[in-house]
Amino acid sequence: MEKSSYFLFGGTNFNKKKFAPDFAKFKNCTEDDDSNKKVNFFVEEEDTEEQKEKVVVSSKKRKRRSSNSVPVEGFDVFKSSKKALAKGKAEEGDTNNDILEDPKKELNRQIERDALSRKQYNIHVSGNNIPPPLKSFAELSSRYGCKGYILRNLAELGFKEPTPIQRQAIPVLLSGRECFACAPTGSGKTVAFICPMLIKLKRPSTDGIRAVILSPARELAAQTAREGKKLIKGSNFHIRLMTKPLVKTADFSKLRCDVLISTPMRLKRAIKAKKIDLSKVEYLVLDESDKLFEQSLLKQIDCVVKACSNPSIIRSLFSATLPDSVEELARSIMHDAVRVIIGRKNTASETVKQKLVFAGTEEGKLLALRQSFAESLNPPVLIFVQSKERAKELYDELKCENIRAGVIHSDLPPGERENAVDQFRAGEKWVLIATDVIARGMDFKGINCVINYDFPDSASAYIHRIGRSGRAGRSGEAITFYTEQDVPFLRNIANMMMSSGCEVPSWIMSLKKKKWRKHRPRRDSISTQPKADKNEKDV
Numbered sequence: 001m002e003k004s005s006y007f008l009f010g011g012t013n014f015n016k017k018k019f020a021p022d023f024a025k026f027k028n029c030t031e032d033d034d035s036n037k038k039v040n041f042f043v044e045e046e047d048t049e050e051q052k053e054k055v056v057v058s059s060k061k062r063k064r065r066s067s068n069s070v071p072v073e074g075f076d077v078f079k080s081s082k083k084a085l086a087k088g089k090a091e092e093g094d095t096n097n098d099i100l101e102d103p104k105k106e107l108n109r110q111i112e113r114d115a116l117s118r119k120q121y122n123i124h125v126s127g128n129n130i131p132p133p134l135k136s137f138a139e140l141s142s143r144y145g146c147k148g149y150i151l152r153n154l155a156e157l158g159f160k161e162p163t164p165i166q167r168q169a170i171p172v173l174l175s176g177r178e179c180f181a182c183a184p185t186g187s188g189k190t191v192a193f194i195c196p197m198l199i200k201l202k203r204p205s206t207d208g209i210r211a212v213i214l215s216p217a218r219e220l221a222a223q224t225a226r227e228g229k230k231l232i233k234g235s236n237f238h239i240r241l242m243t244k245p246l247v248k249t250a251d252f253s254k255l256r257c258d259v260l261i262s263t264p265m266r267l268k269r270a271i272k273a274k275k276i277d278l279s280k281v282e283y284l285v286l287d288e289s290d291k292l293f294e295q296s297l298l299k300q301i302d303c304v305v306k307a308c309s310n311p312s313i314i315r316s317l318f319s320a321t322l323p324d325s326v327e328e329l330a331r332s333i334m335h336d337a338v339r340v341i342i343g344r345k346n347t348a349s350e351t352v353k354q355k356l357v358f359a360g361t362e363e364g365k366l367l368a369l370r371q372s373f374a375e376s377l378n379p380p381v382l383i384f385v386q387s388k389e390r391a392k393e394l395y396d397e398l399k400c401e402n403i404r405a406g407v408i409h410s411d412l413p414p415g416e417r418e419n420a421v422d423q424f425r426a427g428e429k430w431v432l433i434a435t436d437v438i439a440r441g442m443d444f445k446g447i448n449c450v451i452n453y454d455f456p457d458s459a460s461a462y463i464h465r466i467g468r469s470g471r472a473g474r475s476g477e478a479i480t481f482y483t484e485q486d487v488p489f490l491r492n493i494a495n496m497m498m499s500s501g502c503e504v505p506s507w508i509m510s511l512k513k514k515k516w517r518k519h520r521p522r523r524d525s526i527s528t529q530p531k532a533d534k535n536e537k538d539v
């Protein structure tokens with residue numbers, strides 16, 4: 001990863017002007033501490049005795065500075081937030097003058113309140129001066145002056161309160177900090193990065209593109225654009241999806257676009273063709289960031305990051321899986337970034353009941369599938385296979401049966417891919433056979449069951465695939481077929497099942513764990529009509 005970290009963000013300057021308050025703080029800290037000790041940007045919140053001291057110390061320093069000191073985001077112990085302090089203390093039954101005379105005590109109480117709130121929502125943070133989590137969406141207005149249309153749209157979408165990732169990531173991004181976040185599948189990460197972007201951009205502009213969201217797959221980019229448009233209703237913001245025609249024909253210098261959503265390849269094409277200016281981009285979001293940092297996409301990501309040359313850009317990474325390698329990359333190149341983990345990193349969603357089914361052979365899988373459909377087809381059902389070839393084969397086997405099956409893989413023309421997703425969303429197709437092209441991010445309402453017809457090729461593939469079910473707090477189900485070939489990898493899945501609260505047969509827990517790297521074995525054809533052997537291609 002070392003290479004890619006140079007490769008990816010080489011030449012990014014640390015903007016002392018933009019980060020002056022932090023720079024001053026850290027400069028002071030290093031003065032206090034052993035001067036050559038590197039300031040640790042990622043102090044775990046739990047060891048905050050020292051941290052509290054540091055924050056209290058720096059707040060004392062702030063006292064000596066002019067009255068317009070830089071507030072610690074979310075509350076300020078020196079400016080006239082007497083009402084807030086009074087309210088805070090009134091809750092604790094202290095008198096007003098205690099509050100005003102003892103900001104240090106109030107500061108510590110605020111830190112305690114934040115820690116309690118994070119504990120309640122399973123929010124784990126590390127970094128310096130992390131803003132308090134949101135208590136409600138209403139705080140977007142009282143704390144950040146967010147415009148009415150955003151609150152109206154959130155209410156119209158039926159969002160009663162922020163999800164844990166939204167509670168913490170939104171204040172972090174609104175405080176101008178870079179952030180990398182890991183939160184379970186279906187937990188509202190999209191709103192967590194679009195909402196603060198709209199608030200910080202304040203109003204639509206004709207100055208060109210000011211925010212970019214990168215998604216690893218075009219279906220996910222389209223979905224994110226659709227969700228973003230629901231949030232900007234009532235404003236004149238322009239959110240655009242980078243489509244093939246747009247890359248080819250658009251004159252971006254004349255196109256109204258505040259937020260651009262794209263896959264890396266399409267955006268790289270526009271950059272290389274010098275059709276687009278990203279120098280004014282203030283926000284860059286890498287959604288499904290661990291996927292975007294895979295070797296095959298690194299060059300495209302690096303091209304986009306370099307084109308976003310605004311020195312005060314705020315970058316953020318979001319995913320339900322955050323491998324240590326990606327985290328190291330983020331730690332090494334983001335400035336004063338805040339790390340936000342909801343629950344436990346890299347675990348499957350706890351709302352999905354998971355089951356392992358031994359199918360014996362490939363033939364046994366088709367029998368098991370037909371049997372489970374005959375017993376209880378509870379649509380909509382998403383079925384994942386390991387390659388495009390196998391998706392076509394399984395579709396050929398099921399299309400004649402009256403289960404309204406659809407198929408999606410990257411060999412299909414763009415129109416057919418969109419149709420497959422739309423028909424599944426609309427309930428015209430009850431079963432969608434898919435490769436991992438839609439394993440991440442896709443938000444289909446109320447998927448009752450995800451079937452891993454072919455064993456997933458990695459832990460993150462398992463987490464993302466089954467995360468298409470059990471979203472937004474709803475419960476879901478995932479069934480994973482396995483054959484003899486998959487037995488060596490069972491233990492890996494079993495660990496994830498256990499950590500998300502599912503039962504696992506003890507004999508599986510006694511198996512040895514095996515290093516899990518792209519487990520995609522050659523499998524017998526699914527077709528019941530024997531065909532000439534073809535080389536399998538993936539998604």
Ligand SMILES: Nc1ncnc2c1ncn2[C@@H]1O[C@H](COP(=O)(O)OP(=O)(O)OP(=O)(O)O)[C@@H](O)[C@H]1O
Nearest residue numbers: 159161162163185186187188189190320441443472
């Ligand atoms: N505050 C909220 N309250 C209720 N539902 C919400 C809230 N925020 C988002 N949702 C809904 O939760 C579902 C999942 O949201 P989203 O797709 O952003 O999840 P995600 O965390 O990005 O998932 P994945 O990791 O699979 O990409 C969506 O249907 C969305 O409308």
